[in-house]
Amino acid sequence: MPKHFFLSFLPWLALLFLWELAGQSGALSAFVLPWPSLVLTAAWSHAATGALFFDIAWSLVRVFGGFFLAVLLATPLGLLIGLSERASSIFEPAVHFLRPIPPVAWIPLAIVWFGLGNGPAFFLTFIAAFFPVIVSTAHGVRSIPAQHFQVARCLEASRSLVFRRIVIPGALPHILAGFRIGFGISWMAVVTAEMIAARSGLGHLIHVSQDVLHTDLVVAGMLCIGLLGLLFDILLRGLARRLTPWGPA
Amino acid sequence: MSALVEARDLHFSHRGREKPHPIFQGLSFTVEEGKILSVVGPSGCGKSTLLSLLLGLLRPSQGELLFEGAPLGEPSRKRMIVFQNHALFPWLTCLGNVVFALESSAAPPADLRAEGLRLLERVGLEKSAGLYPGELSGGMQQRAGIARALAAKPRLLLLDEPFSSLDQIRRHQLLGELAELVRASKTTVVFVTHDVKEALRFGDQALVLGGAPFMLTQPDETQEKEIYAHWNLS
Numbered sequence: 001m002p003k004h005f006f007l008s009f010l011p012w013l014a015l016l017f018l019w020e021l022a023g024q025s026g027a028l029s030a031f032v033l034p035w036p037s038l039v040l041t042a043a044w045s046h047a048a049t050g051a052l053f054f055d056i057a058w059s060l061v062r063v064f065g066g067f068f069l070a071v072l073l074a075t076p077l078g079l080l081i082g083l084s085e086r087a088s089s090i091f092e093p094a095v096h097f098l099r100p101i102p103p104v105a106w107i108p109l110a111i112v113w114f115g116l117g118n119g120p121a122f123f124l125t126f127i128a129a130f131f132p133v134i135v136s137t138a139h140g141v142r143s144i145p146a147q148h149f150q151v152a153r154c155l156e157a158s159r160s161l162v163f164r165r166i167v168i169p170g171a172l173p174h175i176l177a178g179f180r181i182g183f184g185i186s187w188m189a190v191v192t193a194e195m196i197a198a199r200s201g202l203g204h205l206i207h208v209s210q211d212v213l214h215t216d217l218v219v220a221g222m223l224c225i226g227l228l229g230l231l232f233d234i235l236l237r238g239l240a241r242r243l244t245p246w247g248p249a
Numbered sequence: 250m251s252a253l254v255e256a257r258d259l260h261f262s263h264r265g266r267e268k269p270h271p272i273f274q275g276l277s278f279t280v281e282e283g284k285i286l287s288v289v290g291p292s293g294c295g296k297s298t299l300l301s302l303l304l305g306l307l308r309p310s311q312g313e314l315l316f317e318g319a320p321l322g323e324p325s326r327k328r329m330i331v332f333q334n335h336a337l338f339p340w341l342t343c344l345g346n347v348v349f350a351l352e353s354s355a356a357p358p359a360d361l362r363a364e365g366l367r368l369l370e371r372v373g374l375e376k377s378a379g380l381y382p383g384e385l386s387g388g389m390q391q392r393a394g395i396a397r398a399l400a401a402k403p404r405l406l407l408l409d410e411p412f413s414s415l416d417q418i419r420r421h422q423l424l425g426e427l428a429e430l431v432r433a434s435k436t437t438v439v440f441v442t443h444d445v446k447e448a449l450r451f452g453d454q455a456l457v458l459g460g461a462p463f464m465l466t467q468p469d470e471t472q473e474k475e476i477y478a479h480w481n482l483s
Contacts, residue, residue, distance in 0.1 A: 147336040157353035169340035246381040
């Protein structure tokens with residue numbers, strides 16, 4: 001646990017307290033910005049019916065589905081691009097052309113291709129994670145000092161040994177950083193996709209709640225997204241520390 | 250005593266933007282088997298280039314470079330290097346680095362761990378086997394690099410300014426230890442340094458680069474002034 005773990009909660013607690021105080025004193029409108037106790041009540045009642053957990057579960061399924069598919073395809077492709085100049089010439093221009101297009105811009109095409117429902121959301125989370133993972137992985141391979149490969153060459157190490165003992169661990173910190181960034185963007189993309197093209201999930205909850213003027217549920221949905229995003233980032237950071245014990249993750 | 254390495258009229262130029270930048274123009278020297286050749290010279294005189302040529306990472310543009318009496322070919326386990334920055338794999342432990350060298354062999358030993366520990370013991374690092382390079386001091390990293398190089402059982406060990414990051418006292422101490430270690434392993438050594446005293450003290454022979462290169466077959470510390478005079482740095 002970090003040294004100042006509990007201290008890091010202090011500003012948040014202060015903010016929540018002031019926010020609640022402003023709401024209770026009448027300085028805030030419950031519609032414009034519902035205060036914490038209203039948000040908690042709305043979240044509790046939504047959770048009691050099981051609907052909140054249903055939405056969270058669907059969002060997670062979509063994020064993990066798209067993210068894992070992206071990791072499965074982008075990691076080997078990134079390794080290939082990092083290792084081979086020929087592969088880099090073939091794939092990298094396309095990667096750098098497609099990478100700046102925000103995932104949200106794919107929504108119209110995703111709806112045309114996959115219809116409404118899960119398809120566009122999976123596609124968007126996939127696209128969102130794919131490019132950060134591929135770019136970080138390729139960069140990770142290229143950041144391995146040339147001297148490491150020279151040592152391996154002098155030792156007459158086989159390609160397979162170089163791949164297992166130098167390329168993978170050498171690129172791992174960057175690969176894991178790519179996973180963290182990709183997961184964060186996937187999480188943002190799923191909410192957007194669910195707001196437009198799905199009938200479940202936290203994005204859908206926010207969208208529907210806005211339609212019926214339940215801003216307390218809108219904020220509850222936003223808080224769930226923030227908390228889950230933070231939780232997974234902490235988990236990924238922990239995983240990175242465990243997998244790269246030789247240096248800072 | 251036979252020559253393990255022989256350079257005859259060696260020419261090498263780096264490719265410049267406009268024209269080639271000559272580094273060696275007719276360099277000749279020999280490295281006797283089991284001896285230590287110090288290579289000394291100011292920055293930019295081609296010390297590291299010479300190591301790359303001896304490793305087979307670069308090719309001379311003219312002249313002959315012989316190893317074991319035959320033209321020096323591709324990099325091989327017979328010629329190992331310990332780089333200035335050690336180039337240990339930071340993600341492998343001290344033992345892991347040595348084991349990597351062992352398992353790279355065409356016929357790796359049956360018990361990699363035991364053999365790795367034996368090599369670390371030779372350089373006095375058996376108690377640090379489980380530490381990562383980032384947890385070792387500069388001198389310990391250097392010894393780990395030497396253990397990794399010796400794991401390949403090279404005939405020629407190239408040392409690229411191995412103690413440049415250490416203070417004078419520690420350098421002096423480690424140099425003595427290193428000399429003992431390589432003499433005990435009967436490995437032929439090419440030791441590159443920019444420190445004239447170090448080169449004269451450590452080497453059985455010394456190759457002075459910078460200006461017109463020349464060999465000292467029996468270097469001793471009284472020749473220091475002669476070398477500085479050669480570089481016009483008296």
